[in-house]
Amino acid sequence: MSKRDFEEPLGSSARLREFVRQERESGVHPSVMALRSRPKDRSEDGRKVSEFARIERGHEV
Numbered sequence: 001m002s003k004r005d006f007e008e009p010l011g012s013s014a015r016l017r018e019f020v021r022q023e024r025e026s027g028v029h030p031s032v033m034a035l036r037s038r039p040k041d042r043s044e045d046g047r048k049v050s051e052f053a054r055i056e057r058g059h060e061v
Contacts, residue, residue, distance in 0.1 A: 054060075
């Protein structure tokens with residue numbers, strides 16, 4: 001198989017890879033910051049529901 005004319009040389013992807021690496025290391029993604037800034041306290045209702053679901057599935061302690 002021969003290389004087609006419109007394909008870029010193999011070394012050109014190194015520039016893009018380096019750019020992506022720098023962007024990734026430069027900071028935290030906004031979605032990760034949003035998840036980390038969520039309230040830490042959890043309601044007691046959620047725990048009760050998970051316990052009821054666990055018992056309903058038959059997983060008892």
